[in-house]
Amino acid sequence: MCFPRDAREVQAAVRAAQHHGVPFVARGSGTGLAGGATPLDDALVIVMSQMDRILEIDPRSRTAWVEPGVLNLDLSRAAAPHGLHYAPDPSSQQACSIGGNVGTNAGGPHCLASGTTTAHVLAVDAVLADGTATRIGGARPDEPGYDLRGVYVGSEGTLGVTTGVLVRLLPDPPAVRTLLLDFTSIDDAATTVSGIIAEGILPAALEMMDAQITRAVEDFVGAGYPRDAEAVLLVELDGLPDGVTAQALAIDEIGRTHGARTVRVARDEAERELLWKGRKSAFGAIARIAPDYYLHDAVVPRTQLVGVLRRIYEIAAEQRLTMMNVFHAGDGNLHPLIVFDRREPGTWERVHHAGTEILEACIAAGGVLSGEHGIGVEKRDLMGRLFSPIDLDAQARLVEAFDPSGLANPRKVLPAGSRCGELAGTRPVPEGTWI
Amino acid sequence: MNGLRMTTRGALGLDPDELVACVSCGLCLPHCPTYRVTGLELASPRGRIAAMRVVDSGAAPLDAVFVRAMDECVQCRGCEAACPSGVPFGHLMESTRAAIAPRRPRLRRFVETLGYRGVLAHHRVLVAVSWLLLVAQRLRLVPRRYAATLPRLDMRRLALRLRVPAGGTPDVWLFTGCVMDAWMRETHIAAARVVRATGARPAVPGRGGDCCGALHVHAGRTDDARRLARRVIASMPGAAPVLVDSAGCGAALRDYGHLLGTPEAAAFAARVVDISSWLAQQPPLPLRPGGGRVVVQDPCHLRHVQRDHAGVRTVLGPAYELVETDDDALCCGAGGAYAALQPALANDVRARKVAALARTGASVVCSANPGCTIHLRAAGLEVRHPVELLADALEESPR
Ligand SMILES: Cc1cc2nc3c(=O)[nH]c(=O)nc-3n(C[C@H](O)[C@H](O)[C@H](O)COP(=O)(O)OP(=O)(O)OC[C@H]3O[C@@H](n4cnc5c(N)ncnc54)[C@H](O)[C@@H]3O)c2cc1C
Ligand code: SF4
Ligand code: SF4
Numbered sequence: 001m002c003f004p005r006d007a008r009e010v011q012a013a014v015r016a017a018q019h020h021g022v023p024f025v026a027r028g029s030g031t032g033l034a035g036g037a038t039p040l041d042d043a044l045v046i047v048m049s050q051m052d053r054i055l056e057i058d059p060r061s062r063t064a065w066v067e068p069g070v071l072n073l074d075l076s077r078a079a080a081p082h083g084l085h086y087a088p089d090p091s092s093q094q095a096c097s098i099g100g101n102v103g104t105n106a107g108g109p110h111c112l113a114s115g116t117t118t119a120h121v122l123a124v125d126a127v128l129a130d131g132t133a134t135r136i137g138g139a140r141p142d143e144p145g146y147d148l149r150g151v152y153v154g155s156e157g158t159l160g161v162t163t164g165v166l167v168r169l170l171p172d173p174p175a176v177r178t179l180l181l182d183f184t185s186i187d188d189a190a191t192t193v194s195g196i197i198a199e200g201i202l203p204a205a206l207e208m209m210d211a212q213i214t215r216a217v218e219d220f221v222g223a224g225y226p227r228d229a230e231a232v233l234l235v236e237l238d239g240l241p242d243g244v245t246a247q248a249l250a251i252d253e254i255g256r257t258h259g260a261r262t263v264r265v266a267r268d269e270a271e272r273e274l275l276w277k278g279r280k281s282a283f284g285a286i287a288r289i290a291p292d293y294y295l296h297d298a299v300v301p302r303t304q305l306v307g308v309l310r311r312i313y314e315i316a317a318e319q320r321l322t323m324m325n326v327f328h329a330g331d332g333n334l335h336p337l338i339v340f341d342r343r344e345p346g347t348w349e350r351v352h353h354a355g356t357e358i359l360e361a362c363i364a365a366g367g368v369l370s371g372e373h374g375i376g377v378e379k380r381d382l383m384g385r386l387f388s389p390i391d392l393d394a395q396a397r398l399v400e401a402f403d404p405s406g407l408a409n410p411r412k413v414l415p416a417g418s419r420c421g422e423l424a425g426t427r428p429v430p431e432g433t434w435i
Numbered sequence: 436m437n438g439l440r441m442t443t444r445g446a447l448g449l450d451p452d453e454l455v456a457c458v459s460c461g462l463c464l465p466h467c468p469t470y471r472v473t474g475l476e477l478a479s480p481r482g483r484i485a486a487m488r489v490v491d492s493g494a495a496p497l498d499a500v501f502v503r504a505m506d507e508c509v510q511c512r513g514c515e516a517a518c519p520s521g522v523p524f525g526h527l528m529e530s531t532r533a534a535i536a537p538r539r540p541r542l543r544r545f546v547e548t549l550g551y552r553g554v555l556a557h558h559r560v561l562v563a564v565s566w567l568l569l570v571a572q573r574l575r576l577v578p579r580r581y582a583a584t585l586p587r588l589d590m591r592r593l594a595l596r597l598r599v600p601a602g603g604t605p606d607v608w609l610f611t612g613c614v615m616d617a618w619m620r621e622t623h624i625a626a627a628r629v630v631r632a633t634g635a636r637p638a639v640p641g642r643g644g645d646c647c648g649a650l651h652v653h654a655g656r657t658d659d660a661r662r663l664a665r666r667v668i669a670s671m672p673g674a675a676p677v678l679v680d681s682a683g684c685g686a687a688l689r690d691y692g693h694l695l696g697t698p699e700a701a702a703f704a705a706r707v708v709d710i711s712s713w714l715a716q717q718p719p720l721p722l723r724p725g726g727g728r729v730v731v732q733d734p735c736h737l738r739h740v741q742r743d744h745a746g747v748r749t750v751l752g753p754a755y756e757l758v759e760t761d762d763d764a765l766c767c768g769a770g771g772a773y774a775a776l777q778p779a780l781a782n783d784v785r786a787r788k789v790a791a792l793a794r795t796g797a798s799v800v801c802s803a804n805p806g807c808t809i810h811l812r813a814a815g816l817e818v819r820h821p822v823e824l825l826a827d828a829l830e831e832s833p834r
Contacts, residue, residue, distance in 0.1 A: 029464055092462065095463075219521075281462070292458070341455075
């Protein structure tokens with residue numbers, strides 16, 4: 001394990017790893033949910049937490065250069081005096097690092113309108129697997145040449161180690177309104193989501209939580225979430241004051257026609273913050289229900305939301321498991337959570353089984369494996385279900401082009417045998433990989 | 436939680452249900468002062484819990500690395516307040532320290548026993564030791580390593596008199612504590628003045644109410660702490676509220692129910708209240724406005740442990756321009772005896788805090804805990820207790 005303080009030390013670490021033929025893994029805050037930063041094969045772990053300086057904030061060009069260990073929320077805080085913020089806001093934003101966000105192409109509630117990390121990263125300074133330091137992308141909006149930056153963002157440390165990031169900052173919106181809608185059935189909440197989108201409204205954020213999650217969250221924050229609701233929607237609108245007011249009225253109406261019991265508007269910033277704190281604590285708060293959780297991150301088309309959700313709860317019932325859902329409804333990014341106690345014999349098997357069935361149901365509905373958490377080791381062996389051997393081969397060649405040695409975070413993302421001609425086979429999801 | 440509560444306890448004797456409550460989400464990391472300054476997983480709550488798990492289960496030895504990781508924790512419980520899973524970190528850490536305590540080197544145990552039993556628990560001895568320390572400071576006999584963490588005592592302060600009766604049947608008890616009463620009596624004097632300005636009659640505890648035992652609990656000396664707790668409860672009979680002007684003592688007194696596990700202890704604990712919180716519930720004091728800009732530094736034991744930090748703002752608001760730091764109330768690194776035991780880390784943590792305080796532009800810092808006050812004063816800041824600021828702003832009342 002090593003803790004570099006600057007790019008030169010990162011370079012030295014990577015070169016040392018190459019010299020000894022040892023694999024290496026970059027690690028941010030370790031909040032990744034797919035095992036991406038878990039060292040396999042006694043890898044050298046390069047921990048980025050000491051590279052946590054914000055190098056420059058340029059309010060005129062609305063950009064900032066940061067080191068990879070800077071925490072997401074710290075960046076927004078530092079930009080706040082300029083009336084700016086960093087838009088991608090994963091629920092883990094107080095703890096996760098920008099380097100990790102780039103690694104997983106992290107999303108968040110507010111990425112519905114503004115896009116995930118890749119839409120906010122202009123350039124990356126990286127040390128590639130052979131020890132070369134290079135800049136990928138640049139400050140200009142349209143850099144000449146291939147968009148390698150787009151390839152790099154979301155590569156989960158398999159292409160190199162990020163040592164600096166140039167991010168885009170957005171101006172704070174002039175008006176923000178947060179609405180909480182509560183429902184007596186999950187179907188009603190899901191149809192409301194489709195209704196809002198069908199109406200042509202693109203909220204800044206559109207999140208859904210089911211009954212159990214809502215209660216667990218309320219126990220932690222006490223934000224006044226309804227304990228008896230079957231599902232709640234948290235909707236945030238931003239923009240010019242008049243537009244926001246009109247959209248709020250429209251959503252109120254759509255909600256009520258689809259069976260919303262109440263529509264509550266946050267009165268002030270404090271109430272708004274508390275509601276969001278609740279939503280963002282959801283994963284942590286579920287430990288109040290059972291000690292272990294197993295989480296998926298699939299994306300399905302929004303039109304399929306009602307059917308897929310029904311199927312997910314069915315699968316859980318078949319396997320006698322407790323299932324909860326808290327997710328980015330606006331872009332169909334589901335986070336079905338199975339909570340369990342691994343100390344109960346036989347549970348693991350049922351959890352794995354349900355997990356795989358859920359993903360299959362999502363893929364069958366036209367969905368994909370990961371919305372934002374990444375593939376890591378966790379979903380690596382399911383890639384074969386989504387991509388054809390030709391697709392996988394192309395991706396493996398891409399990785400090879402960056403890292404012929406194969407030492408950068410090996411055995412992540414792509415399953416063994418992705419290269420054509422190697423033996424391809426689907427193995428069950430490996431154990432112990434849900435960090 | 437489920438039918439599978441494990442009955443056997445591991446090497447550290449920790450509660451398995453408390454340990455599994457941590458889902459390793461990392462949301463506590465930014466609220467941990469030692470993680471913030473080192474970036475090391477083993478200096479973070481998540482890393483410490485993971486280490487407790489493997490040592491408790493026997494998968495790893497209780498070795499020097501483990502002891503160090505535990506000793507480096509300030510016990511500020513910033514992580515506990517931030518944890519959505521409700522992991523009772525403070526309790527886990529106290530149990531772990533209690534398991535480590537008997538394995539300390541003999542000399543350290545002897546010196547500690549002398550300090551905790553002989554000095555802190557006996558007020559006269561503590562005062563005598565304080566005078567000795569003052570003399571040592573004047574003669575420059577204090578080792579450099581400690582010189583920066585100990586307060587510079589002055590004769591005027593040590594000689595101050597608190598004119599409040601002891602025992603009896605007062606309207607409110609004013610708990611005075613050990614170190615604070617010896618070194619910061621001016622705070623108690625201000626507290627008494629402010630309490631009297633509300634019309635209430637205060638008294639200090641009768642015999643045996645010298646020390647709350649907080650430092651003993653922190654050090655894992657639970658039996659000593661229980662003995663002190665029984666003495667303290669007996670020293671303040673009746674139903675009158677127990678006002679505390681030290682956040683660390685307040686947190687310890689409020690935990691007596693848990694520490695002793697008796698209904699009497701729980702009833703006593705329910706009477707304990709932070710002095711600012713109590714004042715906030717009384718009719719407003721006659722205060723002069725315009726007292727200048729003050730930054731409120733919440734002691735961890737008030738904010739994270741007692742979760743009772745609104746009162747200070749309510750009572751000081753009318754008299755001062757209050758400002759806040761932008762660091763989510765991160766710990767200052769004082770942590771009871773921590774600053775003396777881990778001076779290097781404590782200083783790094785403090786440097787971060789000092790920078791955050793400086794960013795507010797206030798020249799006066801307000802803190803309701805003696806440990807934080809001493810620690811921050813040692814960095815050259817002007818630190819006052821809320822009741823001192825209140826006493827300064829009281830209209831017309833005589834000294
Ligand atoms: C409670 C909770 C809520 C979450 N909510 C969301 C959410 O809403 N949206 C979302 O997208 N994610 C979410 N996540 C997942 C996680 O926070 C994100 O994936 C985050 O981007 C990971 O950042 P990290 O700093 O912890 O990275 P790590 O976990 O340390 O690493 C993640 C990956 O990035 C790579 N990496 C890290 N740093 C570097 C670097 N400097 N150079 C190269 N590669 C690097 C690692 O090798 C690894 O593959 C959540 C997690 C938790 C625990
Ligand atoms: S202590 Fe709580 S916040 Fe910290 S990692 Fe564990 S569950 Fe998460
Ligand atoms: S008590 Fe404070 S120092 Fe200890 S782990 Fe928690 S946050 Fe860190």
